[in-house]
Amino acid sequence: xxxxxxxxxxxxxxxxxxxxxxxxxxxxxxxxxxxxxxxxxxxxxxxxxxxxxxxxxxxxxxxxxxxxxxxxxxxxxxxxxxxxxxxxxxxxxxxxxxxxxxxxxxxxxxxxxxxxxxxxxxxxxxxxxxxxxxxxxxxxxxxxxxxxxxxxxxxxxxxxxxxxxxxxxxxxxxxxxxxxxxxxxxxxxxxxxxxxxxxxxxxxxxxxxxxxxxxxxxxxxxxxxxxxxxxxxxxxxxxxxxxxxxxxxxxxxxxxxxxxxxxxxxxxxxxxxxxxxxxxxxxxxxxxxxxxxxxxxxxxxxxxxxxxxxxxxxxxxxxxxxx
Numbered sequence: 007x008x009x010x011x012x013x014x015x016x017x018x019x020x021x022x023x024x025x026x027x028x029x030x031x032x033x034x035x036x037x038x039x040x041x042x043x044x045x046x047x048x049x050x051x052x053x054x055x056x057x058x059x060x061x062x063x064x065x066x067x068x069x070x071x072x073x074x075x076x077x078x079x080x081x082x083x084x085x086x087x088x089x090x091x092x093x094x095x096x097x098x099x100x101x102x103x104x105x106x107x108x109x110x111x112x113x114x115x116x117x118x119x120x121x122x123x124x125x126x127x128x129x130x131x132x133x134x135x136x137x138x139x140x141x142x143x144x145x146x147x148x149x150x151x152x153x154x155x156x157x158x159x160x161x162x163x164x165x166x167x168x169x170x171x172x173x174x175x176x177x178x179x180x181x182x183x184x185x186x187x188x189x190x191x192x193x194x195x196x197x198x199x200x201x202x203x204x205x206x207x208x209x210x211x212x213x214x215x216x217x218x219x220x221x222x223x224x225x226x227x228x229x230x231x232x233x234x235x236x237x238x239x240x241x242x243x244x245x246x247x248x249x250x251x252x253x254x255x256x257x258x259x260x261x262x263x264x265x266x267x268x269x270x271x272x273x274x275x276x277x278x279x280x281x282x283x284x285x286x287x288x289x290x291x292x293x294x295x296x297x298x299x300x301x302x303x304x305x306x307x308x309x310x311x312x313x314x315x316x317x318x319x320x321x322x323x324x325x326x327x328x329x
Contacts, residue, residue, distance in 0.1 A: 071101040073108065082107075084164075086171045089183065093193060097186075103170040110163035114286075117156040121290065124149040128297065131265050143264050150267030150282075157284040161237040238322045239311045240291035241281040244268070244303045248277050258302050265301070273316070281309060288319070288328045 073095050084092040084107060098104035124146060131142045175183065244262060245255050259268060259280055266282040273279055282298065285291045291308045298306045310322030323329045 071105040071108075073104075082111075084168070086168055087175060090172075090175050090186065091190070092171075093190060097190075098171065099174040100170055103167040106163050106167040106170070110160050110167070113156055113160050113163070117153065117160065117286070120149055120153055120156070121285075124153065125293075125297075128265060146265050147267055154267065154284050157239055157286065165237075237312055238286070238326045240283070240285040240288060240319075240322065241269075241309045241311065242283045242291065242294050242298050243279060243281050243307050243309045244298060245280040246273075246277045247280075248275075251278075262298065262301055262303060266298075279309075288323055288326070 078095045080095075081093055082095065086092060092098065095104060095108075098107070127142055127146045127149065131139055131146065134142055178186075245251070245259060247255070251259070262268065262282065268280055268282050270278055270280045283291070283294045285294060288308070295306055295308055308319055310317050310319045312322065312325065320329075
């Protein structure tokens with residue numbers, strides 16, 4: 007995407023007081039919060055009273071963390087285990103895991119901004135005079151390193167939040183689990199009712215084009231996209247060789263490594279596989295595949311990995327709900 011992008015920096019959450027968070031843009035193919043600045047609050051040594059038996063099994067937490075009422079209304083989709091899924095920030099049982107999830111959520115927005123900026127730099131590189139290409143290439147490689155680091159960090163943060171919440175549910179009684187599942191059902195039913203009501207209002211307004219609207223309609227329900235943490239990574243394979251790399255292929259890999267971060271590993275068949283990119287969605291991988299082919303690697307393909315292990319692209323798309 008052409009243009010200039012501001013990185014959505016991961017703002018550290020203060021241990022006390024409140025902090026105004028930056029606006030996060032909604033970008034196609036990803037889940038981001040859009041709206042006015044929101045506040046989150048974090049304070050030390052909050053005393054929690056009225057704890058259940060399950061809550062008492064949790065590690066001691068030295069701070070209280072909460073998000074603004076505005077942010078609490080934003081739907082999320084965070085699977086804890088086979089029977090428990092959270093659809094709202096209100097569903098978290100522990101402040102520390104809520105904070106971890108929130109920080110990972112911000113980093114996902116940072117990652118998307120950084121990916122878009124890197125794509126913009128690549129386009130600038132292809133159009134730039136030779137005198138400027140080295141400087142742009144350095145920026146691209148630095149951005150790729152940051153993208154790789156974020157792709158390693160984000161799933162780990164989500165997993166830590168998931169494990170901490172799962173401890174609560176492992177100690178919870180069947181009655182507590184049933185009550186929560188009923189609460190989730192009511193919550194989801196209410197979202198469908200809101201969406202249905204808004205759809206009927208919009209249909210009525212479209213039938214009466216001369217009606218003067220004296221209020222600003224609420225945003226469509228589908229505009230509030232759920233946060234779906236993922237552990238799937240797509241990479242673009244630019245070559246796989248056993249033994250010495252052919253000279254022509256070696257030249258192409260060296261050429262592409264000037265503007266992209268190139269990695270390699272030896273697979274279980276003894277092939278040395280060269281890849282570039284660390285992408286969290288298949289649509290992003292398709293875009294990068296097209297770019298890489300334009301840069302000279304005509305036989306490049308998309309590979310998929312889960313926790314560092316190669317899986318089929320079909321499996322990855324199923325796990326990422328991309329089919």
